Amino acid sequence: MDCRNEGCTQPQDEDIMDIPLDDPAANKAAAKIQAGFRGHMTRKKMKDDKPRDEVSSTGSTSICQG
Template identity: 70%
Template sequence: MDCCTESACSKPDEDILDIPLDDPGANAAAAKIQASFRGHMARKKIKSRESGRKGPGA
């Protein structure tokens, strides 16, 4: 039995398309999510640089 029938896959796409892209609240929420993710990636990058600088005796 196929787990992804046409009726099962079309439902999530409809939910995604119902979000109005010109909504100021949606834009503000997207900006917060993006800023949070970019901050996470920047902290991760800095942490990997700091751990790379430490020598084997440190």
């Protein structure tokens, strides 16, 4: 089905960009969101890397020190 024939409305670009980009509060909020996401991705990566290290039943790593 084609939306053009049924009169569907598409979101316009004007509605999407109604946030002033030079607003210091908006920039601060965006930086917080980005920092949180980057932290999330770093924690996720560290969690994925952790199972590769084998841990003995005593809780110490099984890497030989010599």
